[in-house]
Amino acid sequence: MGIVTIFIALLSLVLLITLHELGHFLLAKKYNVKVDEFGIGIPPRVWGKKVGETLYSINLLPLGGFVRLQGEDSSEKGPRSFASKPVAQRLFIVAGGVIVFWIITIVMFTGLALTWGVPSAVSDDATGVGQPMVRIFGVASNSPAEDAQIRPGDIILKINGEPVTMAGEVISVIEANKGNEVSMLLQRGRSIEEQIVIPRVDHPETEGALGVRLGRVALVTSSWWQAPVEGVRLTGDLTWRILKTFGSAIRGLFPGKDMPEGMSVMGPIGIVSALQDSLFLGIPHFLFFVALLSLHLAVINILPIPALDGGRIAFLLVEMVRKKAVSEQVEKLTHTAFFVLLILLLIFITAQDIFTLFL
Numbered sequence: 001m002g003i004v005t006i007f008i009a010l011l012s013l014v015l016l017i018t019l020h021e022l023g024h025f026l027l028a029k030k031y032n033v034k035v036d037e038f039g040i041g042i043p044p045r046v047w048g049k050k051v052g053e054t055l056y057s058i059n060l061l062p063l064g065g066f067v068r069l070q071g072e073d074s075s076e077k078g079p080r081s082f083a084s085k086p087v088a089q090r091l092f093i094v095a096g097g098v099i100v101f102w103i104i105t106i107v108m109f110t111g112l113a114l115t116w117g118v119p120s121a122v123s124d125d126a127t128g129v130g131q132p133m134v135r136i137f138g139v140a141s142n143s144p145a146e147d148a149q150i151r152p153g154d155i156i157l158k159i160n161g162e163p164v165t166m167a168g169e170v171i172s173v174i175e176a177n178k179g180n181e182v183s184m185l186l187q188r189g190r191s192i193e194e195q196i197v198i199p200r201v202d203h204p205e206t207e208g209a210l211g212v213r214l215g216r217v218a219l220v221t222s223s224w225w226q227a228p229v230e231g232v233r234l235t236g237d238l239t240w241r242i243l244k245t246f247g248s249a250i251r252g253l254f255p256g257k258d259m260p261e262g263m264s265v266m267g268p269i270g271i272v273s274a275l276q277d278s279l280f281l282g283i284p285h286f287l288f289f290v291a292l293l294s295l296h297l298a299v300i301n302i303l304p305i306p307a308l309d310g311g312r313i314a315f316l317l318v319e320m321v322r323k324k325a326v327s328e329q330v331e332k333l334t335h336t337a338f339f340v341l342l343i344l345l346l347i348f349i350t351a352q353d354i355f356t357l358f359l
Helices: 002-030 087-114 167-176 226-251 268-281 283-302 309-322 328-358
Strands: 035-051 054-069 118-122 130-139 155-159 182-188 191-197 212-220
Touching: 002 035, 002 054, 002 087, 002 268, 002 283, 087 118, 087 226, 087 283, 087 309, 118 283, 130 167, 155 167, 167 212, 226 283, 268 283, 268 328, 283 309, 309 328
Parallel strands: none
Antiparallel strands: 035 054, 118 212, 130 155, 130 212, 155 182, 182 191
16 A cells, blocks of 8 residues: 555656646647657656657656757747747746646646535534544644644544544533543544643633644535636635745744744655645545645746746746846856755755654
């Protein structure tokens, strides 16, 4: 099961990246730009086959991909060169990959709403929902929950030996047992473990006796005509939430500001592990996580960071306003410098993932 879930998780991530690159590829074809290579993975190359004018390759490192366009990294001119195309067409080609991420998210949310249901926060009195469960959304610092190593994302299966599917059931037991030991059976991804906690008699009013923020989550379906609307609405709502979280994280870097509660950064290893955990919860939770991952990749890629699509879009927008391109040397050096920084950051985050998951 472990090898199979790792394969499925890794394949899902590779598929997302491949579809992202396909967005660049299709728009390049639409505007008659020659595509020299369509690569899955990061070189060195393992396999390649030229079909027509394009080399299709599979490369050694699976977590990446690229589309190499004629004239993309130089001022090479010609009727089918990227550099020779109008700035608006180049803008659409670069933005094509990000647009695909949003399309994938909308399609997956719509499909879930039509079939198994979208994992959503619901009230205790909600009926007609599937697989209801009680999930921890936040853990206060210096609380009994933190002392018991309870984490955001944990699912409460039982409390004092009794199965629970409503948040109110958990709250009632906690309130009735202040100062006494309470047994909680928790599910965290693929693992299930029991924790003993002692709810506080005296506690901050905003935290509760246990120091957790919890809620009821269930699968919610929609009618055939509501599902596409729900897919678009949910994508827009979550995009805005992700942007606000990133904004809060940036503000949290300054003195006197706090990072967003429960925020964590994952590299490829952490993402694959999280995909495995979601698959353990069931297909709808796995597909929801894949859609959410696609949305995060869309937002990250659209940010004006050199070496990413958003950085290239920023340079093209400057060119559109100035009616003149930024110096090729300046743009290339900027992208290269940030690419090196991103690689170093990725190595650091991957090392953290390895330490957290395996050590």
